[in-house]
Amino acid sequence: MEEEVSLLVEAGRKMGARNWVPATSGNLSVRREGTPTRYLISASGGSKSELTTEDFLLFEVGLRRLDARAAKSSAETAVHDLLYARYAPGAILHGHPLFATMVAQRFVNEGKVTVTGWELIKAMGFWGEGDVLTLPIVPNHGDIPTLAQAVLDASRPDVGAVLVAGHGVYAWGARVADAMRHLEAVEYLSQVIWEHLRLDGNWPG
Ligand SMILES: [Zn+2]
Structure with a gap:
């Protein structure tokens, strides 16, 4: 468990x-x-580039919190929860990289x-x-359960990422390194598009 959390701390630092x-x-979650159903996720608040191994909360799919810490959970845990329920990835990284966020805003009507x-x-x-890579895009929703459902509905089994217009990216993979590779590729390709x-x-597509 310590090693998994250390990988997330390192991923946050890179992000x-x-x-x-x-x-x-x-x-960030792992x-x-x-x-297949339990995961650790970063608590609400604080810079995700300065996480420590103490800043993660334990959840069971179904949004059941299992730890007894005082720290507040992030509302966006709901998005991770639905993705674990469907795909059981090893890790999920959510960030707000600029180009992917702008590209998502630009193409949100196409989905x-x-x-x-x-x-x-x-x-x-x-x-x-x-080969054609299709990156799914959903509109942003202030209501997080609605956002979580939209991300899940738009997600594709063959692509480990969903872009949220004017908001950011959810990327996942079999391990933290895979989720990070997907996030890096999405942002690089988004810069190309932009x-x-x-x-x-x-954009010729
Ligand atoms: Zn966000």
Whole structure:
């Protein structure tokens, strides 16, 4: 358990160094080894780039909190909870990286943005020549249970990420490193898309 939490602390530090969790935003979680339904998630408040191993709360899918700590849980735990219930990933990282957040806002009416012909779609598991990566996009919702359901409904079994318009990204994977790879790829590809939009006024997909 200590090792899993240390990986999350390190992930938060990396996300902070890239300004992906500004102003105490973001939340990070890891599934407890040996159980498909229990996970540790960062508590509410505080910079996610300065987490310690004490800053995580234990939950059971169904939003049942199992620890006895005083720290307040994040409302966005509800999003992680539904993703664990459906996919049982090893880890989920949520941040507010700028380009993905802007791209999501730009394409929210389409509900997705597609990417083909860019090497880095391999980081999302698309290795074939001509493969098309489809990144799901949902509108932001102030009501977190509504947001959680929207993220779940838009999510695809073949893509470990959902973008939220004007808000950020939920990325997941079999391990913390996989979730981080997905988050990094989404932000890189989003910057590619954004630069295309700036220079050409369109994105060929
Ligand atoms: Zn957020």
